[in-house]
Amino acid sequence: MNICRKYRSANLILALATVIAVGTIDAPEVAQARQVKQSKQSGTEAQRRACTPDVWRLCGAYIPFEGPITACLMRNDRKGKLSRACHLVFLGKI
Numbered sequence: 001m002n003i004c005r006k007y008r009s010a011n012l013i014l015a016l017a018t019v020i021a022v023g024t025i026d027a028p029e030v031a032q033a034r035q036v037k038q039s040k041q042s043g044t045e046a047q048r049r050a051c052t053p054d055v056w057r058l059c060g061a062y063i064p065f066e067g068p069i070t071a072c073l074m075r076n077d078r079k080g081k082l083s084r085a086c087h088l089v090f091l092g093k094i
Contacts (some may be wrong), residue, residue, distance in 0.1 A: 013070045016048045050085035
């Protein structure tokens with residue numbers, strides 16, 4: 001697998017982690033920050049939907065830290081523990 005593609009996919013996971021972390025706090029400033037972050041995300045809605053369950057199931061202890069979440073998902077991808085949908089995100093097919 002092309003390492004650039006894998007790291008590009010990792011950036012999508014970072015964006016997903018940010019949305020999850022920000023979405024769990026209820027404050028006007030955070031809502032505004034969420035809108036700004038969502039507008040700057042490189043991942044699609046489909047990619048975020050594909051990996052959200054895996055973030056919660058496998059990497060919830062790392063929320064809201066983007067780097068550790070990405071590392072956790074990549075580690076679990078190598079172990080074959082990611083859902084098929086999220087695995088396809090890492091392969092660059094979603």
